[in-house]
Amino acid sequence: MLARIAPILLNLCLIRQDVADYVDRPYLGYLYLRDGHNSMKNGVQKGTTVVNKIQKAIKYNRLLDLKKMLKRKSHFLLGPRMTGKSWLIKETVSADALVFDLLDDDVYLRLLKRPRQLGEEIDQYDKQNGKNSLVVIDEIQKLPALLDEVHRLIEKKSKKFLLTGSSARKLKRGGANLLAGRARSAYLFPLTSLEIPQFDLEVYLNCGGLPSIYNAEDAWDNLRDYVNTYLKEEIQAEAIVRRIDHFAHFIDVIGLSSGKELNISSIASDSGVPARTVSEFILVLKDTLLAFELEPFRKSIIRKATTKSKLYLFDVGVANFLARRRNVLPKSDAFGDCFEHYVIQEIKAILSYGGSDEVLSYWRSKDFEVDLIIGNKYAIEIKSTEQVQERHLKGLRALREEKQIESYHVVSRDPIRRKIDFVEVWHINDFIRFLYNRLGCCL
Numbered sequence: 001m002l003a004r005i006a007p008i009l010l011n012l013c014l015i016r017q018d019v020a021d022y023v024d025r026p027y028l029g030y031l032y033l034r035d036g037h038n039s040m041k042n043g044v045q046k047g048t049t050v051v052n053k054i055q056k057a058i059k060y061n062r063l064l065d066l067k068k069m070l071k072r073k074s075h076f077l078l079g080p081r082m083t084g085k086s087w088l089i090k091e092t093v094s095a096d097a098l099v100f101d102l103l104d105d106d107v108y109l110r111l112l113k114r115p116r117q118l119g120e121e122i123d124q125y126d127k128q129n130g131k132n133s134l135v136v137i138d139e140i141q142k143l144p145a146l147l148d149e150v151h152r153l154i155e156k157k158s159k160k161f162l163l164t165g166s167s168a169r170k171l172k173r174g175g176a177n178l179l180a181g182r183a184r185s186a187y188l189f190p191l192t193s194l195e196i197p198q199f200d201l202e203v204y205l206n207c208g209g210l211p212s213i214y215n216a217e218d219a220w221d222n223l224r225d226y227v228n229t230y231l232k233e234e235i236q237a238e239a240i241v242r243r244i245d246h247f248a249h250f251i252d253v254i255g256l257s258s259g260k261e262l263n264i265s266s267i268a269s270d271s272g273v274p275a276r277t278v279s280e281f282i283l284v285l286k287d288t289l290l291a292f293e294l295e296p297f298r299k300s301i302i303r304k305a306t307t308k309s310k311l312y313l314f315d316v317g318v319a320n321f322l323a324r325r326r327n328v329l330p331k332s333d334a335f336g337d338c339f340e341h342y343v344i345q346e347i348k349a350i351l352s353y354g355g356s357d358e359v360l361s362y363w364r365s366k367d368f369e370v371d372l373i374i375g376n377k378y379a380i381e382i383k384s385t386e387q388v389q390e391r392h393l394k395g396l397r398a399l400r401e402e403k404q405i406e407s408y409h410v411v412s413r414d415p416i417r418r419k420i421d422f423v424e425v426w427h428i429n430d431f432i433r434f435l436y437n438r439l440g441c442c443l
Contacts, residue, residue, distance in 0.1 A: 208317015
């Protein structure tokens with residue numbers, strides 16, 4: 001009997017140590033343990049409930065420091081749904097703030113009828129608490145007219161606001177008052193590897209980085225729900241597109257185009273949607289922060305470079321679901337595509353969190369390509385291989401002849417840090433940490 005329960009007791013001890021390691025850090029979201037710890041679930045079904053209860057003690061460490069941001073100025077906090085904005089606010093600033101959640105019908109209708117009541121409620125709250133409190137307005141894009149009152153309160157009473165939203169489109173295109181420099185913008189992305197204890201690359205490349213989906217046992221079902229309820233239904237509810245049937249056909253096709261050069265006519269043909277409408281839908285995805293464009297690097301002189309952008313969905317897991325790409329395995333073509341998407345997604349987030357304004361681009365000529373260029377500082381070839389070889393450097397060698405970029409790198413799964421000729425070889429985890437620390441952020 002003792003021999004049978006000994007492995008269970010050992011796994012419980014391991015999980016308890018994990019909790020001790022991470023419980024004191026700033027956090028958001030839950031980590032679902034797997035691999036060795038799941039051996040207890042596989043061996044004894046009844047132990048599953050115990051494991052699940054312990055799992056919830058381990059949470060993600062988010063890199064975006066709201067308190068530090070808000071010491072300086074009011075901010076918009078923007079990001080796609082389910083990236084964790086509300087949780088981050090709850091865990092870091094809500095205890096000292098007055099929160100207006102516009103997803104609450106009562107709050108929404110009250111302020112819709114009389115926006116000036118916002119200031120009156122804030123005044124009353126400050127009097128009761130004897131301080132000038134931070135004010136959080138969640139999902140501000142649902143009521144853009146409220147920004148006029150926010151503007152007044154910043155000017156007249158020096159109030160500080162945190163305004164969250166999942167759609168920049170309604171704010172930009174609805175003629176909303178964007179506070180004329182009185183509030184800065186910050187963005188929250190899917191989880192990065194630096195935010196996930198016991199990060200598992202293969203899990204991420206399959207599930208993506210949305211906090212409630214990463215490593216969940218029903219990740220594929222959760223991705224389906226996300227696509228059906230947000231990408232389709234909520235976009236329709238917000239009246240962003242007129243023909244939701246066209247948008248649904250477009251969405252079914254766009255996953256296969258993620259990470260590829262934009263070919264509007266091809267997407268239009270495959271989806272049965274007019275090319276002009278496809279262009280509008282791509283703009284919708286970008287404005288709602290569900291996709292971003294990687295611009296072409298055009299400064300090459302020796303070789304003519306492409307002028308077409310690439311489109312990437314904001315999360316590799318969402319892209320997988322839309323592309324019907326399930327069970328992505330190492331050494332497959334899909335694994336290489338997902339790895340490239342993940343690296344670019346990760347670097348985009350790290351640059352944003354570090355306050356960098358460097359532009360991301362890629363370079364392709366007739367015969368050569370380099371996957372990512374950061375400003376004019378880093379040219380990066382992304383390979384999912386575990387052993388970088390000379391043949392992987394062809395694109396970097398060609399780009400170097402243009403004499404436009406300061407340094408050249410291969411980012412891969414190769415664990416051996418070294419230099420091949422002029423090219424630095426990095427494991428992806430080491431490069432991300434190097435880049436984050438280079439931006440002046442210390443972990």
